[in-house]
Amino acid sequence: MKLVENADPTRQQVMQAIVPWTGRAHIIGLTGPPGAGKSTLTGQLARLLVKGGLTAGVVCIDPSSPFSGGAFLGDRVRMANLNSEPGVFIRSLATRGKLGGLSASTAEVIMLMDAAGKDVILVETVGTGQVEHQISHLADTTIMVTVPGLGDGIQTMKAGILEIADIFVVNKADREGAEATARDLAHMLDEFITGGWRPPVKLAVASRNEGTGEVWEAVQQHRLHLQGTGQWEQKRRDRLVRIMIDNVQAQALDRINRALEQDSLLQNLVRRVADGNLDPYAAATFVSGYLWQRQT
Amino acid sequence: MTKLFNEAAIRQTAKETERWRKETLQDKGGSGSYTTESGIPIELLYTPEALAGMEYNRDIGYPGEPPFVRGIYPNMYRGRLFTVRQLAGFGAPEDCNRRIRFLLDNGATGVNIVFDLPTIRGYNSDDPEAEGNVGQCGVAVDSLEDMEALFAGVPIDQVSVSLVTHLPSVTVVLLSMYMVMAEKRGIPFAKLAGTTQNDFLMETTVGSGPEILPPQASFRLQCDAIEYAARHLPRWNPVSYNGYNLREAGTNAVQEVAVAIANAIATAEELIRRGLPIDAFARRMSFFWDLCNDFFEEIAKCRASRKVFYEVMKNRFNALDERSCLMRFHVQTAGITLTKIEPLNNIARSAIQGLAAILGGAQSLHIDSYDEAYSAPTEQAALVSLRTQQILQAETNVVNTVDPLAGSYYVEYLTKEMANRIWGYIQEIEQRGGLIQAVESGWMHREISNYAYQQQKDIESGKRKIVGVNYMRSGQATQGNIEVFRYPETEGRQKAKLASLRERRNNDIVTASLAVLREKCRSRENLIPYVVEAVKANATLGEIEEVFRQEFGLWQFPLA
Amino acid sequence: MERKVVKVVMAKLGLDIHWRGVVAVSRLLRDAGMEVVYLGNQFPEAIVNAAIQEGADVVGLSTLGGNHAVLGPKVVQLLREKGMDDVMVIMGGVIPEEDIPALKAAGIVEVFGPETAIDEIVACINANVRQVG
Incomplete structure (x- = not known):
């Protein structure tokens, strides 16, 4: 796992070897605004799973500092009682500059946990308050965790959320306005969803482990729905394609960056743009053409 | 109730301060900004102007009298x-x-x-x-x-x-x-x-x-x-x-x-x-x-x-x-x-x-x-x-x-x-x-x-100075020769005492008193009388705390 | 591809209650470009489990509570038992000078007192950490 996280040269071999072993785990994404209690709910779900005899992988993602590249990964604190739990494997990842709520190596870490035989993999996104759509490409089931009083926030990101979330959880439901938030969500869903899976809205107080069972129940329902409609298999196929595309893009970007750093012709061009002797658009067109020809 | 300084006096002082600034202080006041540790600005000099509007009885008063700024006892x-x-x-x-x-x-x-x-x-x-x-x-x-x-x-x-x-x-x-x-x-x-x-x-x-x-x-x-x-x-x-x-x-x-x-x-x-x-x-x-x-x-x-x-x-x-x-x-x-x-x-x-x-x-x-x-x-x-x-x-x-x-x-x-x-x-x-x-x-x-x-x-x-550490640090970062307290061996002795206590006490009474305490945790009653009973029965600190932990649950504080 | 990043697992040792130091140091290590997984209060077995799961390069233990002599070496020993000999273990907090040789003999790479500059800790990690990735 260390190899994939640090993009070691042997990563390719490792990943190629494990692909045939993947596809078994139920991958669940948890997204939502900061402070909604994603970590706590993730921890409670993991605990519930191991009690039920299942094994769980947990991936927690936190932002890297844009200045230093370092990161403070604090999610384990909220899952502290799982540190000695043999059925649970937790891995904290930093975004390392990647947008969209995931880390560059999230897919690989999930694949490894899947191949290692984890029954369920819980992926907790950064939680920037933005719609973190990336997770829905990787996960079978996406859970949107929110709290009472964030109604306005939900309104503004409504469209995006309704598209990606399969289950809504109103956490901290002991607070005022929980019922109202749940009702508002349900109304929005009624307007938006036409046929197919109708995302349920669940209330929970994760800090007191209330409602975890109901959330898990909804996850199970969603899984049955996916399997009944053939989407379970489809998601797996899509995921592999998505991984391929992501890797193509990453490799291309890597090559471009390297070329910009190393190719003296390109560096000359960069200097001319910086000096104001060449307009950036013309330069970009030239560079793309140049790189494309050089690569092929 | 009268003000510590009347408005005329404050105005006069303000004028005098201005004069002092020009004639005596001149440009010797320095230009740095100074604050207290909590961030309150500190002036070079304070005069009665700082007390403008203050009333002695209301704002400062006497010791042993409201608002107790000067102390809670008169003497x-x-x-x-x-x-x-x-x-x-x-x-x-x-x-x-x-x-x-x-x-x-x-x-x-x-x-x-x-x-x-x-x-x-x-x-x-x-x-x-x-x-x-x-x-x-x-x-x-x-x-x-x-x-x-x-x-x-x-x-x-x-x-x-x-x-x-x-x-x-x-x-x-x-x-x-x-x-x-x-x-x-x-x-x-x-x-x-x-x-x-x-x-x-x-x-x-x-x-x-x-x-x-x-x-x-x-x-x-x-x-x-x-x-x-x-x-x-x-x-x-x-x-x-x-x-x-x-x-x-x-x-x-x-x-x-x-x-x-x-x-x-x-x-x-x-x-x-x-x-x-x-x-x-x-x-x-x-x-x-x-x-x-x-x-x-x-x-x-x-x-x-x-x-x-x-x-x-x-x-x-x-x-x-x-x-x-x-x-x-x-x-x-x-x-x-x-x-x-x-x-x-x-x-x-x-x-x-x-x-x-x-x-x-x-x-x-x-x-x-x-x-x-x-x-x-x-x-x-x-x-x-x-x-x-x-x-x-x-x-x-x-x-x-x-x-x-x-x-x-x-x-x-x-x-x-x-x-x-x-x-x-x-x-x-x-x-x-x-x-x-x-x-x-x-x-x-x-x-x-x-x-x-x-x-x-x-x-x-280095913005915050600590003498001997990041300010005026002497060449050798030594500790000086001080004796360090050594704790006496305790764990073994305490364990032995606990083992002996568990032998000697009536464990049925302990269990019963803890069961009552457990039940009362679920009520809104004051728990002290029930803790007292458990203590009298020689229930240990750890046993009583375990009741609390089980009954009230555990919490991890959020830290971002 | 991506550059190598040092991953540090930081924990408060056992019952010790003083969290400000370990959190401040964690944030300063982040500022120095490291990825720091903070565990809160943990006992040696759980710290080692987390270090394995996280693929940690460094384990940082903080204690002002006087339990360093027993619990510190235990972490090193458990890491060794799990074949994680190359994970570097460091300690910080209030630790008497004369206990330090024994801790170092037990495999703890360095022990930092309360007045250590963060640069010193970063330098020590960079000098001693295994080659990452």
Whole structure:
């Protein structure tokens, strides 16, 4: 796992070897605004799973500092009682500059946990308050965790959320306005969803482990729905394609960056743009053409 | 009511100051900007202008009268000197008992008992969690018998004893042990004088731990102890709102006081809800301040805190008994300012902080020992601390007039500014739904974490100077030759005593008393009477705490 | 591809209550470009489990509570038992000078007192950490 996280040269071999072993785990994404209690709910779900005899992988993602590249990964604190739990494997990842709520190596870490035989993999996104759509490409089931009083926030990101979330959880439901938030969500869903899976809205107080069972129940329902409609298999196929595309893009970007750093012709061009002797658009067109020809 | 300076006088002074600036000061004032540690701007010079609009009676007043800026007693230290309350606590109860008696024999007038981490966090010495910590940095107390050994030969009907229990959940057990011990000695509860710390912030915010009770549960136990004491222990301070550890964890002087008072507000609301009138309990609340190095700001903090507390009790809770409005506080000099490098410098730091405590009107004082960055104090270091207090009391003549800094333009300005900022921060907490909400949401933790981080960065950058560490550092970063206290072997002895106790006691009664306690945890009843029963049955600290942990559940504080 | 990043697992040892130092140091290590997984209060077994799961290069233990002598070496020993010999273990907090040789003999790479500059800790990690990735 260390190899994939640090993009070691042997990563390719490792990943190629494990692909045939993947596809078994139920991958669940948890997204939502900061402070909604994603970590706590993730921890409670993991605990519930191991009690039920299942094994769980947990991936927690936190932002890297844009200045230093370092990161403070604090999610384990909220899952502290799982540190000695043999059925649970937790891995904290930093975004390392990647947008969209995931880390560059999230897919690989999930694949490894899947191949290692984890029954369920819980992926907790950064939680920037933005719609973190990336997770829905990787996960079978996406859970949107929110709290009472964030109604306005939900309104503004409504469209995006309704598209990606399969289950809504109103956490901290002991607070005022929980019922109202749940009702508002349900109304929005009624307007938006036409046929197919109708995302349920669940209330929970994760800090007191209330409602975890109901959330898990909804996850199970969603899984049955996916399997009944053939989407379970489809998601797996899509995921592999998505991984391929992501890797193509990453490799291309890597090559471009390297070329910009190393190719003296390109560096000359960069200097001319910086000096104001060449307009950036013309330069970009030239560079793309140049790189494309050089690569092929 | 007249103003200290009439408007004409202020105008005249302003004119004179302007003249002085031009003619005498000229360009010698420098251009840097100066602030106190909490960020209050500091001018080069203060004049009566700083006191414009102030009325003496209303804003400063007389000692023993509202708003108590100048002190809570009319005669202050002439009536009674501050209590010389030195910390003691290490090893087994039998070891610590000897240190208590050493301090009392050398003129200490009270003792502060600190407990080891397993005790503080509610574990027995033979719990696996306790490994490596038994008798370290405090005394181990597992049972009623340990409490009795700790105070053997100590006249607890005459000596004021402070039990630094930190957590409410531990307070209710150790206080119960103390009461049962007194009862067995035939001492009436009315004679027990002392303090328990009992602050839910210690359980949920200031200190971390592997198993923490949720804020609501911890707060309930805090209020249980206060309610019980209000009814049965007339001379006991059942709570010492702990600004000290909050400050050490990472807050400034304003936050330290504001959060402690916000806790007092939350407590008062809860006890009133339970049916007690404010005047039945408010005078039993006490406070605990950390005096750091910003000398005048710390003095102003002490003076301002009395005023804010008075205003809270008088205006918000309509206290009728003036004693309800008196903020009594203990001071400990700031452990956070002590350095490991050149430890003898700490004697100077602590003495200056101790002086500030006296000028601020503290009721009791602990002066840190110079070797605290190493270990618990050696006997020699503990004696230097004690002697520092005695030098301040007997040789410096500072205790013989009340509030000698009153009327200083600077100190009065700072006091006013402090009070305003304390109020501002209290309001911020209230806007977040009150203190318990502010803790549950993790806001309080973030405030601490951010301040501590900033402080550390300021030290790294040299903006904040520490002599011998990042400023005037001598070539060799040596520690000097000081003796380091070695803890006596304790774990083995405590384990043996526990094994023996479990053999001797009637385990059926223990189980039955714990079952009753467990059931009562689910009710809203005050739990102290049931803890007392369990203690009488020789249930151990760890066994009682386990009931709390199982019944109230565990909580991990949010930390981003 | 991506550059190598040092991953540090930081924990408060056992019952010790003082979290400000370890959190401040964690944030400063982040500022120095490291990824820091903060565990809160943990006992040796759980710390080692987390270090394995996280693929930690460094384990940082913080204690002001006097439990360093017993619990510190235990972490190193458990790491060795799990074949994680190359994970570097460091400690910080209030630790008496004369206990340090024994801790170092037990395999703890460095022990930092309360007045250590962060640069010193970063330098020590960079000099001693295994080659990452």
